[in-house]
Amino acid sequence: MLKLFVVELLVLLASSSVLSIEVDTDLGRVRGANLTSRLGVPFHAFRGIRYAEPPLGDLRFVNPLPVKPWSPTTFDASEDGPMCPQPWDNMTDVSEDCLRLNVYTKDLKGLRPVIVFLHPGGFYVFSGQSKYLAGPEHFMDRDCVLVSLNYRLGSLGFLATGSKEAPGNAGLKDQVLALRWIQRHIHRFGGDPGSVTLLGYSAGSISVALHMLSPMSRGLFHRGICMSAAPYGPIPFKDNDLRLAKRQAGLLKCPQESIAEMVECMRRKPYLDYVSTYNGMFEFGWNPVLNWRIVVEEDFGQERYLIESPFKTARRGDFYKVPLITGITEFEFLSGAFFDLRNESIVSRYNTDWEQYASIALLLEPNSTKSQAASRVLREKYMPESMDKIEYPKSLKGMGELFSDALIGVSFHRFLQLMSPHTPIYTYLFRYKGRYTRVV
Structure with a gap:
């Protein structure tokens, strides 16, 4: 009986070593999983890696901070991390500690082209999780490294009061921080930081176009693919979306006058209160489909994502120029x-x-x-x-x-x-x- 137990234990240990893979980074060691592609090609999956500090408390509504090193412990990236707060059937899969990214690679050696997928969802739903829209099974049949990521959504990601408390565009700044993480660490996963292609669909497509226009994103990628959306709709860009911010404050039972007091109250509310008030943020049904606005930020000492209207930047031709594929269905x-x-x-x-x-x-x-x-x-x-x-x-x-x-x-x-x-x-x-x- 003891002999049988020892044999079974050895088999279990052997199988677990095959199922996991570890990589050393400047932040600490990361443990991933070994999976197979659609055509049966083996690859490594590192999911749910933090690239930023959790945007909690005073970090709500403002620029994200880079994640702190976790060494000497090993970061468990064998499963998907949580999605950012939004209405979902399984709320145990939702957390404000959601600024995570996934890396999929066939080989840790060499330098392969990197594709970064920015997910759709109108800037208020969906995620970069592998089990929904951003799975790697098809890409890993190709010779590339795939990265998918989460960014803050809805009011938690795009509250824009036109003041230092919530200057706006936090979700897009999350994307920038993830791109900076890729530049510093992707070579550890077999990716080439000098060959990064942004691939976005719907809100992700708008994001790719805006990264060409933002001074924060220059040099962080080298090609773009924009599928089914662009940032040049009929409504002009403004420096705030105070009307929507006050609507959110009212739904959260926060004061709507002193902006500082309003935002401070909104910082203290549980993220589930934001999720439960999603429906009330729209005019009717889920209209308008682009409800949270991208804004031109005033200078409050923060690093600004947009410093002028994208129309003005594009007409002047003063943007980050990369080869681009774009289209619609x-x-x-x-x-x-x-x-x-x-x-x-x-x-x-x-x-x-x-x-x-x-x-x-x-x-x-x-x-x-x-x-x-x-x-x-x-x-x-x-x-x-x-x-x-x-x-x-x-x-x-x-x-x-x-x-x-x-x-x-x-x-x-x-x-x-x-x-x-x-x-x-x-x-x-x-x-x-x-x-x-x-x-x-």
Whole structure:
């Protein structure tokens, strides 16, 4: 019996040594796991590595701090870290200690091109976790190193009061800090810090474009791929989003007048209070789809992500120029029209006051007579059959095309016109419909 136990123990120890892998970094040792790709290629996965200090207490709403070394202990990166606060079915998978990144590599030797994936979600949902949108199984069939990461979301990531307490853009500064981490440490994982490609989808695509425009991001990457979004929508960039900040404060039962007192109160609230008030942050349904705004920061002594309007930066050609692939798919945001038209409450709003609610859904300047007039013209252009009554499914095609053009197409074409005179851009329109195609 004892002999059998010893044999089983030796087998277990042998198997565990095969299943794990360790790497030494300047911060300390990291333990990962050995996995296989879609085609059966073995690779190493280091998941949930902290790249910043947890953004708690006084670190809420402001620039992130680099993670402190954890040596002499070993950091366990064998499983995904938590996602940043957001509504989710399994809230045990959510934490404010979420500034983590994942590194996937086939070999710790040599220097392979690095791809950094910036996840979608409108800057308020999703994550870089491997089990959802950012899994490595396909990429690891290729000769590259893949990095995916989390950044702060919603009010915790993009509260912008126009003051030193919450200057804005914290989630994008998280991304910058992750890119700096990659420059310093990715060679330990077989990645080439001199060959970094940013790959972003939707909000991630907007992020890639903004990193070309931000002084904080210069030199941290060398190519970009922007899929299905750009930062040049119809609403101008401002230095604050105090209206949305006060809405969040009201939902959290914080004072809304002295900004310093408001933010101090919001710093003390549990992150679950932010999650539970998500629905109240939107005008109706999940509209506007881009609710938290990127802002031009005033100088309060902090390192600033944007120092002027991206329109001004692009027109002057004074941005970080890298080769870029960018494109859109046919019927972008058809899903937005689909879900709105299946919601009786939202359809009732559109039928009662199309000009007001369409201005919000189409990301036009709110409470503007010009926006309301534009909404009326767009309805006549895209949905002439619905002038009496919007209904599903009759209005789906026209409204889907309207959402596609208004939410993605306009900013995409502006992006091309503004940036292409200064840097090489290769563009595409994706129309293929395959067996796994779904409404997105």
